[in-house]
Amino acid sequence: MNSTLVVFYSYSGTCRRAAQLLASHCGWPLAEIRDARPRAGFMGDLRCVLDSMLRRRPAIRYEGAAPADFDAVVIVSPIWAYQMAGPMRTFLAENAGRLRRLAQVTVMNAAGASNAVGEATRLLQRAPVLTAEFLTREIQDGSGTTRLLAFGEALASASGTQAPPHRALTEADISQPITH
Ligand SMILES: Cc1cc2nc3c(=O)[nH]c(=O)nc-3n(C[C@H](O)[C@H](O)[C@H](O)COP(=O)(O)O)c2cc1C
Secondary structure (H helix, E strand, C coil), X not given: CCXXXXXXXXXXCHHHHHHHHHHHHHCCCEEEEEECCCCCHHHHXXXXXXXXXXXXXXXXXXXXXXXXXXXXXXXXXXEECCEECHHHHHHHHHHHHHCCEEEEEEEECCCCHHHHHHHHHHHHCCCCCEEEEEEHHHHHCCCCHHHXXXXXHHHHHXXXXXXXXXXXXXXXXXXXXXXX
């Protein structure tokens, strides 16, 4: 088995975009974590903050491929109130025993990625094999794309899978609109 799955959670579209870029560049399948109880507006934001402050594990819906079927899983998620977004906490807690090798991508405005890596390490009882953090701006304006794709290639090399062929980024990669 030599395969990698990209699993993302996104509230406002940035992590979705990062995960789509990574998965399409590396030819990896993509799976989304959704809130069982959707969030929106002020109350949605408040729930995000409370989930972080109280380290809650909000109910999620996950209909992607089984993580246990993959050699490696890359998680992509935002930071809320200096912590890993609650739905990704739930996913990791529910799948800790099924994740062979975990790589972690964090997207944030300014700070909190190290806490998210620390939490993933505690939940899995081992450190992710590779981590990378990006600012929201780097994903949105494309300035982080090269580094994101290099992350994918490094993981592919470390996994013993063939690194994806280099291809020139198209305008569509850079300016793909963020969907909410
Ligand atoms: C409720 C809330 C709390 C946030 N807290 C932080 C934070 O503590 N540190 C930070 O750098 N960014 C914080 N952010 C910004 C998000 O991490 C950032 O916008 C990220 O790109 C969002 O990803 P998404 O669009 O995939 O949901 C917060 C965003 C929200 C909605």
